[in-house]
Amino acid sequence: EADIYQTPRYLVIGTGKKITLECSQTMGHDKMYWYQQDPGMELHLIHYSYGVNSTEKGDLSSESTVSRIRTEHFPLTLESARPSHTSQYLCASSERSSTGELFFGEGSRLTVL
Protein backbone atom coordinates (compact mmCIF):
# COMPACT_ATOMS: atom_id res chain seq x y z
CA GLU A 1 0.00 0.00 0.00
CA ALA A 2 1.28 3.43 -0.97
CA ASP A 3 2.47 5.74 1.79
CA ILE A 4 1.50 9.07 0.36
CA TYR A 5 -0.89 11.34 2.18
CA GLN A 6 -2.89 14.37 1.19
CA THR A 7 -4.71 16.84 3.41
CA PRO A 8 -7.35 18.08 3.43
CA ARG A 9 -9.42 15.48 1.56
CA TYR A 10 -12.22 17.97 1.06
CA LEU A 11 -12.17 21.76 1.27
CA VAL A 12 -14.91 24.31 0.63
CA ILE A 13 -13.67 27.87 0.70
CA GLY A 14 -14.68 31.35 -0.40
CA THR A 15 -13.27 33.31 -3.29
CA GLY A 16 -10.07 35.21 -2.54
CA LYS A 17 -8.86 32.95 0.26
CA LYS A 18 -5.35 31.53 0.33
CA ILE A 19 -5.16 27.75 0.49
CA THR A 20 -2.41 25.19 0.80
CA LEU A 21 -2.88 21.53 -0.11
CA GLU A 22 -0.47 19.30 1.73
CA CYS A 23 1.21 16.20 0.31
CA SER A 24 3.67 13.96 2.13
CA GLN A 25 5.26 10.64 1.26
CA THR A 26 7.28 8.28 3.42
CA MET A 27 8.84 6.22 0.64
CA GLY A 28 11.88 8.43 0.11
CA HIS A 29 10.93 9.09 -3.50
CA ASP A 30 12.84 11.80 -5.32
CA LYS A 31 10.15 12.61 -7.86
CA MET A 32 6.82 14.17 -6.93
CA TYR A 33 3.94 15.47 -9.00
CA TRP A 34 0.66 17.36 -8.83
CA TYR A 35 -2.15 16.48 -11.21
CA GLN A 36 -5.47 18.27 -11.62
CA GLN A 37 -8.54 16.18 -12.39
CA ASP A 38 -12.15 17.20 -12.83
CA PRO A 39 -14.40 14.41 -11.47
CA GLY A 40 -14.17 11.31 -13.62
CA MET A 41 -12.10 13.06 -16.24
CA GLU A 42 -8.51 12.90 -17.46
CA LEU A 43 -5.51 13.96 -15.41
CA HIS A 44 -3.46 17.03 -16.26
CA LEU A 45 0.07 17.52 -14.93
CA ILE A 46 0.40 20.96 -13.31
CA HIS A 47 3.66 20.72 -11.33
CA TYR A 48 6.51 18.31 -10.79
CA SER A 49 9.77 18.05 -8.90
CA TYR A 50 12.94 16.06 -9.45
CA GLY A 51 14.03 16.50 -5.84
CA VAL A 52 14.70 19.06 -3.12
CA ASN A 53 14.74 22.66 -4.40
CA SER A 54 13.59 21.52 -7.85
CA THR A 55 10.16 22.48 -9.18
CA GLU A 56 8.83 22.70 -12.72
CA LYS A 57 5.52 23.63 -14.30
CA GLY A 58 3.58 20.91 -16.06
CA ASP A 59 1.59 20.82 -19.27
CA LEU A 60 -1.53 22.53 -17.90
CA SER A 61 -1.09 26.13 -16.92
CA SER A 62 -1.99 26.70 -13.29
CA GLU A 63 -2.04 29.72 -11.02
CA SER A 64 -0.89 27.55 -8.15
CA THR A 65 2.67 27.36 -6.87
CA VAL A 66 4.63 24.56 -5.23
CA SER A 67 7.73 24.16 -3.09
CA ARG A 68 10.05 21.27 -2.30
CA ILE A 69 12.11 22.09 0.76
CA ARG A 70 12.13 18.52 2.06
CA THR A 71 12.16 15.27 0.12
CA GLU A 72 8.97 14.00 1.71
CA HIS A 73 6.88 17.17 1.42
CA PHE A 74 5.43 18.84 -1.70
CA PRO A 75 2.73 21.39 -0.83
CA LEU A 76 0.63 23.27 -3.39
CA THR A 77 -0.55 26.81 -2.71
CA LEU A 78 -3.19 29.04 -4.26
CA GLU A 79 -2.73 32.65 -3.15
CA SER A 80 -6.25 33.73 -4.08
CA ALA A 81 -8.77 31.00 -4.78
CA ARG A 82 -11.39 31.44 -7.52
CA PRO A 83 -14.36 29.30 -8.59
CA SER A 84 -12.36 28.21 -11.67
CA HIS A 85 -9.95 26.45 -9.28
CA THR A 86 -12.69 24.05 -8.21
CA SER A 87 -11.32 20.60 -9.01
CA GLN A 88 -9.64 17.54 -7.56
CA TYR A 89 -5.90 17.75 -7.00
CA LEU A 90 -3.91 14.51 -6.95
CA CYS A 91 -0.39 14.25 -5.58
CA ALA A 92 1.91 11.44 -6.70
CA SER A 93 5.47 10.27 -6.26
CA SER A 94 7.83 7.84 -7.96
CA GLU A 95 11.26 6.42 -7.44
CA ARG A 96 14.32 7.87 -9.14
CA SER A 97 14.32 5.24 -11.91
CA SER A 98 12.38 6.22 -15.03
CA THR A 99 10.72 2.80 -15.07
CA GLY A 100 8.88 3.30 -11.80
CA GLU A 101 5.13 3.63 -11.52
CA LEU A 102 3.41 6.53 -9.81
CA PHE A 103 2.03 6.22 -6.30
CA PHE A 104 -1.00 8.46 -5.75
CA GLY A 105 -2.52 10.02 -2.70
CA GLU A 106 -6.27 9.94 -2.15
CA GLY A 107 -6.70 13.43 -3.57
CA SER A 108 -7.89 16.80 -2.31
CA ARG A 109 -11.25 17.92 -3.62
CA LEU A 110 -11.40 21.72 -3.64
CA THR A 111 -14.59 23.73 -4.04
CA VAL A 112 -14.35 27.50 -4.29
CA LEU A 113 -17.60 29.37 -3.82
Place this chain on the structure above:
Amino acid sequence: AQSVAQPEDQVNVAEGNPLTVKCTYSVSGNPYLFWYVQYPNRGLQFLLKYITGDNLVKGSYGFEAEFNKSQTSFHLKKPSAIVSDSALYFCAVREGGGFKTIFGAGTRLFVKA
Protein backbone atom coordinates in the same frame (compact mmCIF):
# COMPACT_ATOMS: atom_id res chain seq x y z
CA ALA B 1 5.30 14.66 -28.14
CA GLN B 2 3.81 11.70 -26.35
CA SER B 3 0.08 11.00 -26.25
CA VAL B 4 -2.38 8.34 -25.20
CA ALA B 5 -5.80 7.52 -26.66
CA GLN B 6 -8.52 5.52 -25.00
CA PRO B 7 -11.16 5.29 -27.74
CA GLU B 8 -14.03 4.12 -25.53
CA ASP B 9 -15.57 6.36 -22.91
CA GLN B 10 -17.40 3.39 -21.43
CA VAL B 11 -17.26 -0.39 -21.63
CA ASN B 12 -20.13 -2.59 -20.46
CA VAL B 13 -19.63 -6.28 -19.77
CA ALA B 14 -21.57 -9.00 -17.99
CA GLU B 15 -20.06 -10.63 -14.93
CA GLY B 16 -18.09 -13.73 -15.88
CA ASN B 17 -17.39 -12.52 -19.41
CA PRO B 18 -13.95 -11.42 -20.60
CA LEU B 19 -13.25 -7.71 -20.72
CA THR B 20 -10.98 -5.54 -22.83
CA VAL B 21 -10.21 -1.86 -22.34
CA LYS B 22 -8.39 -0.37 -25.31
CA CYS B 23 -5.38 1.95 -25.36
CA THR B 24 -3.14 3.26 -28.13
CA TYR B 25 -0.12 5.48 -27.66
CA SER B 26 2.36 7.69 -29.46
CA VAL B 27 5.94 8.37 -28.33
CA SER B 28 9.18 9.23 -30.08
CA GLY B 29 11.32 6.64 -28.33
CA ASN B 30 10.72 3.44 -26.42
CA PRO B 31 7.43 3.49 -24.55
CA TYR B 32 6.95 2.72 -20.89
CA LEU B 33 3.26 1.85 -20.53
CA PHE B 34 1.06 1.73 -17.44
CA TRP B 35 -2.50 0.97 -16.40
CA TYR B 36 -4.13 2.51 -13.35
CA VAL B 37 -7.58 2.12 -11.81
CA GLN B 38 -9.58 4.75 -9.93
CA TYR B 39 -12.53 4.07 -7.65
CA PRO B 40 -14.97 6.87 -6.74
CA ASN B 41 -13.47 9.64 -4.62
CA ARG B 42 -10.11 7.89 -4.48
CA GLY B 43 -6.66 8.36 -5.98
CA LEU B 44 -5.32 6.14 -8.74
CA GLN B 45 -3.97 2.67 -8.04
CA PHE B 46 -1.28 1.05 -10.15
CA LEU B 47 -2.32 -2.17 -11.95
CA LEU B 48 0.55 -3.14 -14.23
CA LYS B 49 3.29 -1.86 -16.49
CA TYR B 50 5.28 -2.74 -19.57
CA ILE B 51 8.91 -1.66 -19.70
CA THR B 52 10.65 -4.30 -21.79
CA GLY B 53 10.62 -8.06 -22.41
CA ASP B 54 7.55 -10.28 -22.69
CA ASN B 55 4.72 -8.52 -24.51
CA LEU B 56 2.12 -9.98 -22.13
CA VAL B 57 2.33 -8.51 -18.67
CA LYS B 58 0.31 -9.60 -15.67
CA GLY B 59 -0.77 -7.34 -12.86
CA SER B 60 -3.01 -6.94 -9.85
CA TYR B 61 -6.52 -8.41 -9.45
CA GLY B 62 -6.16 -10.81 -12.39
CA PHE B 63 -5.62 -8.12 -15.00
CA GLU B 64 -3.16 -8.44 -17.86
CA ALA B 65 -2.18 -6.32 -20.83
CA GLU B 66 -0.57 -7.01 -24.16
CA PHE B 67 2.00 -4.70 -25.70
CA ASN B 68 1.77 -4.57 -29.50
CA LYS B 69 4.53 -2.46 -31.00
CA SER B 70 3.31 -2.57 -34.60
CA GLN B 71 -0.17 -1.41 -33.60
CA THR B 72 1.15 0.91 -30.85
CA SER B 73 -1.42 -0.57 -28.50
CA PHE B 74 -1.52 -1.71 -24.89
CA HIS B 75 -4.99 -3.13 -24.25
CA LEU B 76 -6.03 -4.15 -20.76
CA LYS B 77 -7.72 -7.54 -20.40
CA LYS B 78 -9.23 -9.85 -17.84
CA PRO B 79 -10.54 -13.34 -18.60
CA SER B 80 -13.57 -13.14 -16.30
CA ALA B 81 -15.00 -9.85 -15.05
CA ILE B 82 -16.48 -9.35 -11.59
CA VAL B 83 -18.82 -6.62 -10.39
CA SER B 84 -16.14 -5.00 -8.23
CA ASP B 85 -14.03 -4.39 -11.36
CA SER B 86 -16.41 -1.52 -12.12
CA ALA B 87 -14.27 1.62 -12.00
CA LEU B 88 -12.46 4.20 -14.12
CA TYR B 89 -9.37 2.88 -15.91
CA PHE B 90 -6.51 5.03 -17.15
CA CYS B 91 -3.78 4.11 -19.60
CA ALA B 92 -0.55 6.10 -19.32
CA VAL B 93 2.71 6.40 -21.25
CA ARG B 94 6.16 7.68 -20.42
CA GLU B 95 8.88 7.96 -23.01
CA GLY B 96 11.82 5.76 -22.05
CA GLY B 97 14.26 7.76 -19.96
CA GLY B 98 11.79 10.61 -19.73
CA PHE B 99 10.15 12.17 -16.72
CA LYS B 100 6.55 12.98 -17.55
CA THR B 101 3.76 10.44 -17.46
CA ILE B 102 0.89 11.30 -19.79
CA PHE B 103 -2.56 9.87 -19.10
CA GLY B 104 -5.42 8.98 -21.41
CA ALA B 105 -8.91 10.36 -20.86
CA GLY B 106 -10.02 7.23 -19.02
CA THR B 107 -12.53 4.47 -19.73
CA ARG B 108 -15.38 3.74 -17.38
CA LEU B 109 -15.98 0.01 -16.96
CA PHE B 110 -19.38 -1.27 -15.85
CA VAL B 111 -19.69 -4.92 -14.94
CA LYS B 112 -23.30 -6.05 -14.59
CA ALA B 113 -24.25 -8.96 -12.35
